[in-house]
Amino acid sequence: MVPVLLSLLLLLGPADPRETQTRPYSLIFLYTGLSKPSEGFPRFQATAYLNDQAFFHYNSEGRKAEPLKPWSQLEGIEDWEKESQLQKAREEIFMVTLKDIMDYYKDGEGSHTFQGMFGCELWNNKSSGAFWKYAYDGQDFIEFNKEIPAWVPLDPAAQNTKQKWEAEKVYVKRAKAYLEEECPGMLQRYLEHSKALLDQQDPPSVSVTSHMAPGRSRTLKCLAYDFYPQGIGLYWTRAGEAQGSESGGDVLPSGNGTYQSWVVVGVPPQDRATYACHVEHSSLAQPLTVLWSDIPETKDKGDLGSQPQ
Structure with a gap:
């Protein structure tokens, strides 16, 4: 149903x-x-x-x-x-x-x-x-x-x-x-x-997390949440080129009148290119770009936060 x-x-x-x-x-x-x-x-x-x-x-x-x-x-x-x-x-x-x-x-x-x-x-x-x-x-x-x-x-x-x-x-x-x-x-x-x-406009909060299982590629996840209305553009880029998402992309209710969405991309172990999550929403004066950086001391999974570029 x-x-x-x-x-x-x-x-x-x-x-x-x-x-x-x-x-x-x-x-x-x-x-x-x-x-x-x-x-x-x-x-x-x-x-x-x-x-x-x-x-x-x-x-x-x-x-x-x-x-x-x-x-x-x-x-x-x-x-x-x-x-x-x-x-x-x-x-x-x-x-x-x-x-x-x-x-x-x-x-x-x-x-x-x-x-x-x-x-x-x-x-x-x-x-x-x-x-x-x-x-x-x-x-x-x-x-x-x-x-x-x-x-x-x-x-x-x-x-x-x-x-x-x-x-x-x-x-x-x-x-x-x-x-x-x-x-x-x-x-x-x-x-x-x-x-x-x-007519309310709630801008998205954005977080980037990474996870790497032994012997596998690193997985990056970009999560946008607490936004309204539901229309949103969300995608990863590698060295400025848009990447297809391995999973996610759906826009789902958060249960409090707002929405959430996420996209996931895989990063090969030797890849040192710059990855960034791009967010477009009607509440934003301009698109938001959140960079991911491979910080050595970061554990397998961690919230890297968001920052407009």
Whole structure:
């Protein structure tokens, strides 16, 4: 389930590490339904995201839409009782659809996952993008094309879903209106409370560490952490030439609203060239360069710190 969620969340994610505050603002809803829930994984859960920050959460156990920090500390951003009722209604439709798909494939005994994702974005106070799509067991299932407008099946079972959802034309009109009007309107309203939070710029802290196992090349690791937003450029150079990373490169949440990333490069035992880690981030006035030097007294692994060049 997790790889699918991560791939879906990249749809409206930042692409350029040097983005400024003119980047789009996005509101995204991510739904997950399980045919066989287990402890810690309810049958249905929904999370709303403002940009890449989780805004509120709902699941089939508590059945309440609850704001997450820091939005839980803001007054008047949403009528949470009304939002809870809306999510309950969406849960029922969502889980009925999952059952319909399982009935089509005659697989009521297996464990299956149904996921939905929809949202919109604003750029300079104007709607600049919207989407609505679903996946079944990690594969594309159906998506809404607001230009036609119609639901486009991407799986054999989705033909039945399309017929059911389009049985009354008003539902197609509502989906189109939601993406083009209601969702951007909600996002605009949320931004009245959240723009300062979403525009925050936290520069990365950077550390360089080295490790050398007996008889092997030295390994250099450059770690950037505590930065926001998530877009970042991070790479090693050898004598000024960019090097491919042996591992790392992903940008991961730190758990405190910021992100971390790292890149690793191998250095042959007799190599005396200059290695440096280069960091680019929208919070930095200029790129940061952190040099690594082979200090004799350094132990197998040590934090060499960071220094702008």
